[in-house]
Amino acid sequence: MSRVLRLENLKAFYVLEAWGEKKVIQAVNNVTLEIPSNEVYGIAGESGCGKSTLLRTLFADIEPPLYVFSGRIHYRVDDHDIDVLSLKSAEKRKLRWTYISYIPQGSMSVFNPVKRIKSTFLDFLEDHVRGKVRENLLSLSVEHLRRVGLPPNVLDVYPHQLSGGMRQRVAIALATLLRPTVILADEPTTALDVVAQRAVLELLREVHHELGNTIVLVTHDMGIHAQITTRMAIMYAGRVVEEGPTKAIFASPLHPYTQYLIQALPHIGEKKPKEGIPGSPPSLLSPPLGCPFHPRCVFAFSLCREKVPSLEEFVPQHKVACFSRQRGECVFEGEKMRRYESKNMDDYRERG
Ligand SMILES: Nc1ncnc2c1ncn2[C@@H]1O[C@H](COP(=O)(O)OP(=O)(O)OP(=O)(O)O)[C@@H](O)[C@H]1O
Ligand SMILES: [Mg+2]
Structure with missing residues (x-):
């Protein structure tokens, strides 16, 4: 089994200080995991068990009050081992989105509520794709939206004008733009009705099939794990x-x-x-x-x-x-x- 990701004894805690008192929330406690390549890997568990914190850590998004106290996170990139916790900011930025992309819990946080979807796409592409002119970037965005079954005029609306299911599709389109090897998806189907849920799962399946990549899917819903994941961890x-x-x-x-x-x-x-x-x-x-x-x-x-x-x-x-x-x-x-x-x-x- 070739693996794309290995965690060793990872401890990621929130440290909160209020009125001179220190509180430590042991959100990810001594987790050791190996995630194989080319699988839809599930992470399940009740609310508050640390699923989102684990995913954030995998995306190397470790900002106070979250601290990594011990452990290692290794990605396997083009036959090289990358120790995420030792990367400098510029190296982390390079690894993110091109190699690992992240769909955070509550797709609304991906978008700027006062900007049209087009701006989010352009900002993202301008940050990551060098040397392309604006029109090319726009047509790339349209192409990607079409792939997730959305019409081009989605680019002209504001995030709140989209249904939850459509917003989630746009978030997936954005996360897959650079054909990442690993997609970290946090509760992508939560709060959607059954029809929209099915469509999003189908889309993730297609993306997985097309890119031949690894999707780490966090959801508390065991029914979703049964439908789409091939291997899973219970937290x-x-x-x-x-x-x-x-x-x-x-x-x-x-x-x-x-x-x-x-x-x-x-x-x-x-x-x-x-x-x-x-x-x-x-x-x-x-x-x-x-x-x-x-x-x-x-x-x-x-x-x-x-x-x-x-x-x-x-x-x-x-x-x-x-x-x-x-x-x-x-x-x-x-x-x-x-x-x-x-x-x-x-x-x-x-x-x-
Ligand atoms: N930014 C934060 N600051 C302080 N504590 C936090 C923060 N985010 C999460 N926590 C705490 O860390 C613990 C794990 O939370 P986390 O969000 O990782 O759980 P979860 O399994 O994703 O839950 P849910 O299913 O509700 O999304 C909880 O006790 C939570 O209150
Ligand atoms: Mg969560």
Whole structure:
């Protein structure tokens, strides 16, 4: 498996100071991951678990109050290893957009609300494409909009005049202009209705197919992961608790948290409301000692309250950070947990 990106023991925390008191939010806590080339790689987890912070860090967008406390981020560019955290600003700028592009959460932030879409495209192209005249840049923008299924007159409107789905398409057109090797997309389908959601997913699939690149897709919606990602990581309280092929994760989730996430998905024709996960995620200001999930976990035992389990391969290609699971104890034999193992991914795919 050739990889495009490797993270090692990454700690990215927000440091806030108010009235002389320092607060540290442990948003990305000791994350180690390898992201293969040419895949749609998913990152899932509940709100506030650190997904967006992780993506920002991958884009080398590390500005106070966010600080990287330790770890490494390596991209593989044309057979060279690039250590992102050691790059100077000019080198980072070069890496961004041409090699890595980023669609931030809430597409509105990509655009200037008081400027027409045309200005955003021209500003972007003038920054990155050398030696082309303005008319050429405009026709390139039109061409790109056409590729994402939008008419040229979109260039003449203001961002607020577009629907959420159209705005997201424009953001994708912008992010793919320079044919980047890696696209980081943060919740690109959230807040869209089902039809617009499907269109955006279809577009991402086409882009992936055409560019043969890697898309790192962040969404809390497990249904979307089932539809489009091929491999994924599950985050909980700033840590990765499970990682593997999406199919394997849906067919036999290893971590109790993942089992809950999958169980909570609605199925076609179901009338009964779904059970939520009991309890709530911990504060990242003072996460509990030991495994961050232990206060909500029915399988927790003394070790879980004392030590943080590391992410280890449990079956080939499929990793989990859970002491019960790693010990091979049959803790998931309970009636409730066994139910999920028989579920088929197609159940979730059909949902949209
Ligand atoms: N700019 C910031 N300053 C301080 N704290 C922040 C900032 N951005 C995020 N946080 C905190 O960092 C933690 C992780 O937030 P993050 O936005 O990465 O989570 P997320 O998984 O993307 O959530 P969501 O699903 O709601 O988008 C949260 O506790 C959040 O409150
Ligand atoms: Mg987010």
